[in-house]
Structure formats: C-alpha cells, structure tokens
Amino acid sequence: MRQFTYTRARTTAEAVTAFGRAGREARYIAGGTSLYDLMKLGVERPLHLIDIADLDEMRHVDTAGERLVFGAGALMADVAENPVVRRDYPMLSESLSKAASQQLRNMATVGGNLLQRTRCPYFRHGAGGIYPCNKREPGSGCAAIGGLDRGQAVLGTSSACTAVSPGDWPVALTALDAVVELTGPAGPRSLPIADFYLLPGSTPDREFAMLPGEIITGIAVPKTAAGRRSTYHKIRDRESYAFALTSAAVALTIDGGRIRKAHVAIGGVGTRPWRARQTEVLLEGRPPTREAALAAAHAAFAGARPGKENAFKLELGARTIADAVVIAAERKV
Ligand SMILES: Cc1cc2nc3c(=O)[nH]c(=O)nc-3n(C[C@H](O)[C@H](O)[C@H](O)COP(=O)(O)OP(=O)(O)OC[C@H]3O[C@@H](n4cnc5c(N)ncnc54)[C@H](O)[C@@H]3O)c2cc1C
Known part of the structure; x- marks a missing residue:
C-alpha cells in the first residue's frame, strides 16, 4: 500500500497553509467520492491529503442576494433539494439530482463535483502501463483514439485526447455564466466558468485553470428571469x-x-x-x-x-x- 499523510483543516486559511507546507504531491479532499476512487485505481497517488470536508465557512447556500452563492463544501443533495433552487432554477437542481446516487450526493460536494476527472476507461483503468493515456501519463499516447470510443467526446478533442468532461452540474453552471470563487497562496480571485475548464490541446493533463494550492471556496450564479x-x-x-x-x-x-x-x-x-x-x-x-x-x-x-x-x-x-x-x-x- 502507498502511504500518505492525512490532515484535517479547521479553516480555509489553515487548509491553504497545510497545502503550501505539503507541496505539489498534496490534494484537498472533500466528500472523497471521486478522489478515493482514483487512489484505489492507482490513477491519483497523493502523498498528503488535506481534509476540507468540515469547513463550516464553505457550506453555505445563499439564495437571497443578487447572485445565488453556493459554498464549495455544500453537499450535492442539499443544493439539489433547496426549495428556492428547485423552484427558481430547476436546471441547477436537476443537474445535481440526476447525477450519481442519493448516497453519493449525501457525501459529495458541489466544489468537488467541478473537479471530478473523466470517466474515460483508458484513463481510469490503465494505470501501471496497461493503456497509454496522455491525461494520466503525459506523452504516453491515447488508447481511446482508434480504440473503444463510444463514450468519447466529439467536441473540443485533440490528437492527444478525446476524454469527455463527465459532470452534470458544471454544464448547468456553464449555461448560466457561473463564476468560480477561489483562494490560494496568492489570495482570493474569481474565474468565469467559461475560463475554468481547459481544452486538452497537447496538454490534456492540465484540465482546470487553477494555480497550485488553490482551493475552490464557492460558486456564484447571476440571477436571471x-x-x-x-x-x-x-x-x-x-x-x-x-x-x-x-x-x-x-x-x-x-x-x-x-x-x-x-x-x-x-x-x-x-x-x-x-x-x-x-x-x-x-x-x-x-x-x-x-x-x-x-x-x-x-x-x-x-x-x-x-x-x-x-x-x-x-x-x-x-x-x-x-x-x-x-x-x-x-x-x-
Ligand atoms: C459511482 C459514481 C457515479 C457517479 N455519477 C455521476 C453522475 O452521473 N454525474 C456527475 O456529475 N457526477 C457523478 N459522479 C461523480 C460525483 O458527483 C463526484 O465524485 C463528486 O461530485 C465529487 O465530490 P467530492 O466532494 O466527493 O470530491 P472529492 O472526491 O473529495 O474531490 C474530487 C477532487 O476535487 C478536489 N477538491 C474537492 N474539493 C475541493 C475544493 N473545494 N477546492 C479544491 N479542490 C477540491 C480534490 O482534491 C479532488 O481532486 C459519480 C461518482 C461515482 C463514484
């Protein structure tokens, strides 16, 4: 078994500091429904886990202001079932309630959902040199191109990668011009969701426009009739x-x-x-x-x-x- 350290953060600032100390081999962990899976498959191999699941400051759901604001640590189930979201933004509620299962939605967070990785079978099941995958092992090749590609993307592909972006919630957020709120070693910033996801190009291992050590603190959605x-x-x-x-x-x-x-x-x-x-x-x-x-x-x-x-x-x-x-x-x- 591969060893890793585990630290439970009590505040966002503490989490960012712990990440800075641990270095690039660290990962934040929220609900763990995606990251633990990938660790068991040998795709993700962090040396340090920084648990952010208990951060009260990231669990809010605020529907009263000019924008809907969801703390990154809010659970998928809680946002899907929020009565204002269900009535005024059924698209958001449905994108969550049609994802995964009730048990998973009770654990998984809306911030972690933004960062889940592709379900491309060659990415998930090819660790240890079984299948090449440029996303998992940059420069190794892409077994999906010319392979079993029924589930692969048809838009935004490159000669290095055709893996589909898997999440449902990010699609609904994209339609509504959501903004991702981040903080990290260089302080807070906001990124339109249109700029948050990167096209694979020749570097499919780079999927998100996040800086090392950055944490998603929340997601804001402009209100619309x-x-x-x-x-x-x-x-x-x-x-x-x-x-x-x-x-x-x-x-x-x-x-x-x-x-x-x-x-x-x-x-x-x-x-x-x-x-x-x-x-x-x-x-x-x-x-x-x-x-x-x-x-x-x-x-x-x-x-x-x-x-x-x-x-x-x-x-x-x-x-x-x-x-x-x-x-x-x-x-x-
Ligand atoms: C069997 C199964 C079926 C599923 N079906 C669907 C589906 O139909 N549709 C769908 O959309 N999803 C589906 N999912 C994916 C599920 O929605 C994600 O696993 C979940 O949303 C991830 O959230 P989490 O809090 O558990 O993230 P984690 O597993 O804790 O983390 C995921 C990634 O995000 C990072 N991370 C988490 N939170 C933060 C943060 N605040 N800041 C910075 N980094 C962070 C972690 O480092 C990790 O890299 C399915 C999952 C499973 C296991």
Whole structure:
C-alpha cells in the first residue's frame, strides 16, 4: 500500500497553509467520492491529503442576494433539494439530482463535483502501463483514439485526447455564466466558468485553470428571469445512476410566444462543458417548437469530430437540446 499523510483543516486559511507546507504531491479532499476512487485505481497517488470536508465557512447556500452563492463544501443533495433552487432554477437542481446516487450526493460536494476527472476507461483503468493515456501519463499516447470510443467526446478533442468532461452540474453552471470563487497562496480571485475548464490541446493533463494550492471556496450564479423556465435533460444508457451520453441545460425567456433569450450548454459530448452559442442565437426570436429547436440544435455540432463509434452523439445531442427546449418552455413562470 502507498502511504500518505492525512490532515484535517479547521479553516480555509489553515487548509491553504497545510497545502503550501505539503507541496505539489498534496490534494484537498472533500466528500472523497471521486478522489478515493482514483487512489484505489492507482490513477491519483497523493502523498498528503488535506481534509476540507468540515469547513463550516464553505457550506453555505445563499439564495437571497443578487447572485445565488453556493459554498464549495455544500453537499450535492442539499443544493439539489433547496426549495428556492428547485423552484427558481430547476436546471441547477436537476443537474445535481440526476447525477450519481442519493448516497453519493449525501457525501459529495458541489466544489468537488467541478473537479471530478473523466470517466474515460483508458484513463481510469490503465494505470501501471496497461493503456497509454496522455491525461494520466503525459506523452504516453491515447488508447481511446482508434480504440473503444463510444463514450468519447466529439467536441473540443485533440490528437492527444478525446476524454469527455463527465459532470452534470458544471454544464448547468456553464449555461448560466457561473463564476468560480477561489483562494490560494496568492489570495482570493474569481474565474468565469467559461475560463475554468481547459481544452486538452497537447496538454490534456492540465484540465482546470487553477494555480497550485488553490482551493475552490464557492460558486456564484447571476440571477436571471430565465431560471424558472429551465431544465437539465440527461440521456444515458440506463435511467438512473449513470453518466450522460448526451445532456442539455436550457433556460429560456419567452415573450409573446417567442424565445427572447436562450441559455444552452451541453454535456456528454465535449472535452469540457460546452456552451452552444450558435444554437442560442438561432433560437432567439423563434417559437419554442420542437422543429425550430431541432434546426437550431444541429448548429451546436457544426465543429464536431466523431470517432469510430460515437457519431450517434451528433443526432442524439441535437434531439436532447430540442427536447430540453420544449420541456423548459412548458415550465410555469
Ligand atoms: C459511482 C459514481 C457515479 C457517479 N455519477 C455521476 C453522475 O452521473 N454525474 C456527475 O456529475 N457526477 C457523478 N459522479 C461523480 C460525483 O458527483 C463526484 O465524485 C463528486 O461530485 C465529487 O465530490 P467530492 O466532494 O466527493 O470530491 P472529492 O472526491 O473529495 O474531490 C474530487 C477532487 O476535487 C478536489 N477538491 C474537492 N474539493 C475541493 C475544493 N473545494 N477546492 C479544491 N479542490 C477540491 C480534490 O482534491 C479532488 O481532486 C459519480 C461518482 C461515482 C463514484
């Protein structure tokens, strides 16, 4: 067994200091539902764990101000079940309640969810030289390209990596222009979620625009009238307890039977949560019918590069968006 040290932090400042002392082989640990898994698989091999699960200062859920603010340590279950979030931002609530299982959501945090790593089987199950993976072992190659690629991304891929960004919550946050609040050795800063996730390019091991030792303290979501007419629609191989094959987070403002403003992001298809800007533009001014939505939805996949077995995601993804538009439009304001 590989040895590691374990430190429980009582404050955020204490956690950042402990990380600084421990160095780059350290990891923060919150719910542990992702990190312990990867440690058992030999993919993550930290020498020091700094436990931030008990930090009261990171557990808040504040829906009263100008922005929704979620402490990074708030549990997925608590945010999913928050009555204001459920009523005014069903897309956020659904992106959490359709993820993982109730037991996992009772442990896992909304901050840890942002940082979960890909479920690409070659990344997770190839440690010890079984399969090359540029994300796990930079420069080793990518077994998914030309391999079993049914679950791989079709958008944002590179010749080094096609791994899908796995989370549901980050897709809904992307549609709503959320901001990630961070602090670290250099002090606090805010990063729009659009800048938080990196494209793989030639360095797929770099996934997040975080500095060494930085901790996510919270997530802020600007309030929008489109929140009530929103949904997170998730298509998967089985109806529960599975990652997305395709998903769509859609929020709409509708005026006189036409879409005035559309927020659309998609999951299960990109190497990072994917904002469908062109689809948003095409939806605006159109009635929220399935036909109009499907025509606009296809634009989201204009730059797609499918592999051998995942071209079905282009049509499935477009239909997922179209269904989400219809579901969102039917919601009461
Ligand atoms: C069987 C299974 C099915 C799942 N299905 C889904 C699904 O359908 N959809 C979905 O979206 N997710 C799914 N998940 C993933 C699950 O949502 C994540 O494991 C969970 O959100 C991670 O949160 P955590 O608090 O447990 O993170 P941890 O495991 O504690 O940490 C994850 C990573 O984040 C870092 N970290 C955690 N918190 C912070 C912080 N505040 N600041 C800096 N770094 C931090 C850790 O160092 C680690 O690298 C599934 C997981 C499992 C095991």
